Amino acid sequence: xxxxxxxxxxxxxxxxxxxxxxxxxxxxxxxxxxxxxxxxxxxxxxxxxxxxxxxxxxxxxxxxxxxxxxxxxxxxxxxxxxxxxxxxxxxxxxxxxxxxxxxxxxxxxxxxxxxxxxxxxxxxxxxxxxxxxx
Numbered sequence: 001x002x003x004x005x006x007x008x009x010x011x012x013x014x015x016x017x018x019x020x021x022x023x024x025x026x027x028x029x030x031x032x033x034x035x036x037x038x039x040x041x042x043x044x045x046x047x048x049x050x051x052x053x054x055x056x057x058x059x060x061x062x063x064x065x066x067x068x069x070x071x072x073x074x075x076x077x078x079x080x081x082x083x084x085x086x087x088x089x090x091x092x093x094x095x096x097x098x099x100x101x102x103x104x105x106x107x108x109x110x111x112x113x114x115x116x117x118x119x120x121x122x123x124x125x126x127x128x129x130x131x132x133x134x
Contacts, residue, residue, distance in 0.1 A: 005069075005070065005103050005106055005111045005113075005132075005134055006103060006106055007103055007104060007105055007106050008102070008103065009102070009103045010100070010101070010102050010103075011065070011069045011100060011101035011102065011103070011113065012069075012100075013098050013099065013100040014064070014065040014068060014098070014099050014100075015096050015097070015098050015099075016061045016064070016096065016097050016098075016099070017093070017094050017095070017096055018053050018057070018061075018086060018088055018094050018095055018096070018097055019088065019092065019093070019094035020038065020051065020088055020089075020090055020094070022053075022057070022094070023037045023038060023051070023053060023054065023057070023088060024038060026054055026057045027054070030054065030056065030057075032054055032056075036048060036051065036052055037051060037052065037053070037054055038051060039051065040090065048085060048087075049085070049087050050087045050088070050089070051087070051088050051090070052085035052086060052087055052088065053085070053086035053088055053097075055082045058082070058086055058097060058117065058124055058125065059078065059080065059125070059128075061097050061099060061117070062078065062080070062099050062115055062117050062125065062128055062130070063075065063078055063130070064099075065099035065101065065115075066078070066101070066113060066115075066130045066132065069101065069113070070111070070132050070134075073111075073132040073133055073134060074132060074133040075130060075131070075132050076110060076131045076132060076133055077129075077130065077131040078129075078130045078131075079127075079128065079129060080115065080117070080125035080126060080127055080128030080129065081125065081126040081127060081128075082124070082125065082126075083123055083124060083125060083126040084119070084122050084123065084124045085124070086119045086124055087119075095119055095120065096119065096120075097117065097118070097119050097124070098116075098117070098118045098119070099115060099116070099117050100115070100116045100118075101113045101114060101115045101116065101130075102114050104129075106134065109133055109134055110131055110132070110133060110134065111131070111132050111133075111134045112129060112130070112131050113129060113130045113131075113132070114128075114129050115128035115129055115130060116128070
């Protein structure tokens with residue numbers, strides 16, 4: 001049974017491996033086929049440290065954690081700022097994105113969860129939060 005969604009409670013961190021193959025699948029599903037998401041040559045030519053995950057893919061991982069924490073409750077709001085790229089190496093391991101959360105408010109049938117989304121210890125989303133209907 002999941003912990004109650006009351007103010008001040010923490011949500012357990014979820015870790016999601018991100019591999020190049022995931023980026024290729026996401027590109028096909030989303031239509032975002034920008035080569036910075038699959039070509040090291042293009043990514044580094046535009047000043048990136050390497051191939052990066054789609055920002056919305058990273059946001060989707062945050063949404064996945066919220067769904068797991070809330071047993072699929074209706075998401076009313078999900079947001080954050082992209083503050084650092086998720087650099088995905090060209091290997092079979094990939095990189096881990098970790099999503100943790102803390103319930104900030106629970107009132108009037110809505111629960112606000114402050115998120116922390118990191119990759120290799122760096123925050124990749126700034127001020128991320130979710131609001132769900134309890």
